[in-house]
Amino acid sequence: MNVIRNHNLIDDNTLAVNCVCHQYATINSLSDLEALPKKIKITEMLVMGAGSNFLFTQDLPRFVAHIKPRKYITQVDNLVVAWAGTVWHDLVMWATERGLGGIENLALIPGLVGAAPFQNIGAYGVEIKDVLVWVEVYNWQTGHYHRLSNQECLFSYRHSIFKYHEQPWIISRVALDLRKDREININYKPLADYFSQSNKPPTYANIAEAVTAIRQSKLPDPRILSNAGSFFKNPIISDQQIRRIQRRYKDLPLYPTDKENEFKTSAAWLLEQCGFKGYREGDAGFYDKHALVLVNYGRASGKELLKLAVQAKKTVKNKFGVMLDEEVRVM
Ligand code: EPU
DSSP states (O other), X not given: OOOEEEEXXXXXXXXXXXXXXXXXXXXXXXXXXXXXXXXXXXXXXXXXXXXXXXXXXXXXXXXXXXEOOOOOEEEETTEEEEETTSBHHHHHHHHHHTTOBSSGGGTTOXXXXXXXXXXXXEETTXXXXXXXXXXXXXXXXXXXXXXXXXXXXXXXXXXXXXHHSOOSEEEEEEEEOOBTTOOOOOOSHHHHHHHHSOSSOOOHHHHHHHHHHHHHHHSOOTTTSEEEEEOBOOOEEEHHHHHHHHTTOTTOOOEEOSSTTEEEOOHHHHHHHTTOTTOEETTEEEOSSOTTEEEEOSSOOXXXXXXXXXXXXXXXXXXXXXXXXXXXXXX
């Protein structure tokens, strides 16, 4: 294993900020995983995939294990099993090309397969937890692999056991139950509108194509404009908070949750009401077509981006009494 010292992660994170890590190694296969030094402590390791969900605000005194994109997908006992380094969107295309349904609504989500369970990726009414059967992890301290079932992953909105409890684990493979007869979900308004205006039937492949078109119309491509997708989670608010906000803002967007007296609202809407859509301070800003996307327009540092994010959080808190929580991992 080739370990590089003092590697700059600027080309490895989609917000394109400077961040020098202490040690760095690339992982292309299981044998690379198995070659990782067993002595590394949990707090000293950082596992990175496509780097599309990080904001680095300082140099990292850590060992970065960087999983490199490499497509490896097989079918085992009717399950689709993908190597963690497979590009997520390639897996979506692989499935829809074979007429397998379940992840078509998650087309074009940036990142690698191994990162998908970590934050339970979701879009257009579907989350990976809906089709995930097991996650295989490699324990770099013991050198053993083991599997976690869907239940053991403790999934919830943008959350999983991988975020709750830090363990010496690296996700190595993911198994999904994708089928030819999975029910489609085009309830989400932009998708429903797309198919009501199109003469194409909502097959899995056409849904993936629709999602791709919708995402491309409002989310910036990180290869062209540096960003990390949704910067904040959509906050859950109580009916008491809702009544207070609705006295002045009748059009507050609300989506049901599992609990009767709690609703999810739109972080993008809250930010837009506070004037952050398209707002810039130097090279740090919020995207002009979607207020939830923090953008590095040039050479903003991680600290400058964080300063703007903190300012946005404070403004939303003061105006609406709602605390935004980062979806992106701030380090
Ligand atoms: N809206 C605004 N201003 C904006 C953008 C949106 O007011 O600038 C309002 C609109 O009312 C819109 C509502 O926000 O109806 C929801 O917007 P959108 O459909 O774009 O979805 P979102 O809630 O902002 C979530 C996920 C996205 C996912 C989309 C589609 C979170 C934090 N984000 O965004 O996920 O693609 O739904 O399902 O849950 C990501 O996690 O990185 C991500 C992009």
